[in-house]
Amino acid sequence: MSEEVLKLRSTLTCPHCGHRATETMPTNACQFFYDCKDCGAVLRPKSGDCCVYCSYGDVPCPPIQQDGGKARCG
Structure with a gap:
């Protein structure tokens, strides 16, 4: 069984101006x-x-990735 690699880069999109x-x-x-x-x-x-x-x-975010979307970080 292989472990999934966490993605540590994310592209944020501003909801106000659309800047990425x-x-x-x-x-x-x-x-x-x-x-x-x-x-x-x-x-x-x-x-x-x-x-x-x-x-x-x-x-x-990484905590959510690790738990398949079930975790709550913080």
């Missing part, structure tokens, strides 16, 4: 805030999400 930025996700903490590099909006997780990567990224 690929960032490295922290593996030891949730990221609750992210400043859009284009419009300056401060992104926060949507209700029910644990971090900005789970809300606005194309790859969920």
